[in-house]
Amino acid sequence: MMVATMSTSIGSASALRAPSSNKRAGRSPRALVCRAQKQDGQARRSVRSAAATMEAPVGEEEGFQNVWRASYEADNESPELTKNWKKTMKVAVTGAAGQISNHLLFMLASGEVFGRDQPIQLQLLGSERSRVALEGVAMELEDSLYPLLREVQLGIDPRQVFADADWALLIGAKPRGPGMERKDLLDINGQIFQEQAQALNEVASRDCKMLVVGNPCNTNALIGMANAPDLPKRNWHALTRLDENRAKCQLALKAGKFYTSVTNCAIWGNHSTTQVPDFVNAKIGGKRVPAVIKDTAWLKEEFTPKVANRGGALIKKWGRSSAASTAVSVADHLRSLYTPTPMNDCFSTAVSTEGNPYGIDEDLVFSMPCRSTGDGDYEVIDDFVIDDWLAAKIKESEAELQKERDCVGHLIPGATRAVCMITEDTMLPGEN
Ligand SMILES: NC(=O)C1=CN([C@@H]2O[C@H](COP(=O)(O)OP(=O)(O)OC[C@H]3O[C@@H](n4cnc5c(N)ncnc54)[C@H](OP(=O)(O)O)[C@@H]3O)[C@@H](O)[C@H]2O)C=CC1
Numbered sequence: 001m002m003v004a005t006m007s008t009s010i011g012s013a014s015a016l017r018a019p020s021s022n023k024r025a026g027r028s029p030r031a032l033v034c035r036a037q038k039q040d041g042q043a044r045r046s047v048r049s050a051a052a053t054m055e056a057p058v059g060e061e062e063g064f065q066n067v068w069r070a071s072y073e074a075d076n077e078s079p080e081l082t083k084n085w086k087k088t089m090k091v092a093v094t095g096a097a098g099q100i101s102n103h104l105l106f107m108l109a110s111g112e113v114f115g116r117d118q119p120i121q122l123q124l125l126g127s128e129r130s131r132v133a134l135e136g137v138a139m140e141l142e143d144s145l146y147p148l149l150r151e152v153q154l155g156i157d158p159r160q161v162f163a164d165a166d167w168a169l170l171i172g173a174k175p176r177g178p179g180m181e182r183k184d185l186l187d188i189n190g191q192i193f194q195e196q197a198q199a200l201n202e203v204a205s206r207d208c209k210m211l212v213v214g215n216p217c218n219t220n221a222l223i224g225m226a227n228a229p230d231l232p233k234r235n236w237h238a239l240t241r242l243d244e245n246r247a248k249c250q251l252a253l254k255a256g257k258f259y260t261s262v263t264n265c266a267i268w269g270n271h272s273t274t275q276v277p278d279f280v281n282a283k284i285g286g287k288r289v290p291a292v293i294k295d296t297a298w299l300k301e302e303f304t305p306k307v308a309n310r311g312g313a314l315i316k317k318w319g320r321s322s323a324a325s326t327a328v329s330v331a332d333h334l335r336s337l338y339t340p341t342p343m344n345d346c347f348s349t350a351v352s353t354e355g356n357p358y359g360i361d362e363d364l365v366f367s368m369p370c371r372s373t374g375d376g377d378y379e380v381i382d383d384f385v386i387d388d389w390l391a392a393k394i395k396e397s398e399a400e401l402q403k404e405r406d407c408v409g410h411l412i413p414g415a416t417r418a419v420c421m422i423t424e425d426t427m428l429p430g431e432n
């Protein structure tokens with residue numbers, strides 16, 4: 001097959017001599033080779049970074065199309081470094097050229113999320129919009145010299161990028177624009193998650209775990225699980241860990257304690273302004289929050305809305321939504337699943353309500369207090385105290401999610417209702 005070379009943002013012009021062989025032997029362990037191909041009949045291109053050595057690019061034999069591939073070869077020269085490493089984990093990330101990913105990818109590659117003995121392969125999904133930017137992301141990853149980062153793949157087709165993925169971090173989604181109604185956002189982003197879930201269903205690892213970050217994340221995850229019938233429902237998560245972190249910060253500040261003293265702090269419900277940061281069960285220094293912060297009015301009327309509206313407050317100051325703290329919370333979320341949860345503590349994640357012990361509608365993705373044994377899985381904690389205040393607030397968030405579900409009924413196979421009754425009282429944290 002003809003292989004045409006062309007200029008690209010990766011590599012210097014002098015490095016753009018694409019060899020036709022696929023031999024791998026002899027390449028420097030740290031050599032990065034990037035490859036871009038286009039669909040049948042279109043120009044195919046192979047490029048090598050300035051750092052690449054003399055050998056051929058990888059990828060062609062695997063038949064990637066519309067996929068750039070950057071590969072760090074197995075480091076046979078450092079057996080001491082690698083001998084205790086686990087099997088490489090394949091982590092797919094969408095919206096990979098976006099703001100959150102710009103922080104997250106480097107945390108993933110460094111080993112601080114999945115562990116210093118866990119090599120990873122990053123499979124990054126962009127789009128026509130972000131093709132070139134994604135090459136820039138790959139360059140920065142390359143220049144960061146992370147030994148645990150074994151391979152980087154770039155692509156724009158979810159069916160290729162999600163292949164065999166062990167984790168899919170679904171960050172990419174359209175932000176709400178001026179004049180756009182929330183139901184429009186539900187529909188536009190819902191379609192993205194429908195398509196990506198179908199792709200995951202076809203090509204991801206059968207135990208792939210999914211974390212939805214792109215908003216409205218609970219309902220996007222609900223659409224995802226409905227469109228991926230061959231993947232376990234319980235493997236779908238929507239991110240509410242940022243809300244938990246925000247709640248811990250406010251409680252610690254109010255109590256004049258360090259934030260690590262705040263435990264058992266759950267978020268219930270939707271990642272929206274109806275979310276319920278649970279001060280009833282949360283503890284500071286091992287004591288229930290209401291016994292430490294005796295100002296109930298503050299807890300109900302200041303703390304609760306402050307946490308729920310934190311995203312919007314930040315957008316007003318920063319001009320864009322939280323990115324660094326969101327990435328940190330994604331890392332926290334993942335670490336919580338691979339670390340045994342300490343006794344009397346919990347972490348928050350929005351997961352399927354099927355079989356939940358709190359009487360919540362069983363067909364939602366709802367944030368609840370969870371614990372893990374550290375194996376990547378979780379269980380919903382069943383003994384949280386639900387007082388009248390919590391029960392009423394949880395109901396409000398449940399009602400909002402039921403309305404969101406009705407709005408996206410056309411994207412949920414087998415849904416019995418597809419009528420959108422969303423009003424402006426249902427908002428993302430950034431929409432107040
Ligand atoms: N759950 C949570 O706690 C939080 C969730 N979020 C949400 O995370 C998402 C990503 O945020 P952030 O990284 O800051 O956003 P950015 O705008 O920086 O990146 C989002 C990416 O989404 C992709 N995208 C997919 N479809 C579209 C589309 N139709 N129009 C525009 N872009 C699209 C784009 O990538 P490409 O061009 O490659 O397709 C873009 O790079 C947002 O939905 C945001 O609301 C943010 C903070 C907290």
Ligand SMILES: O=C([O-])CC(=O)C(=O)O
Nearest residue numbers: 311321322428429430431
């Ligand atoms: O509203 C947004 O896009 C940002 C968001 O979710 C948050 O900061 O919690």
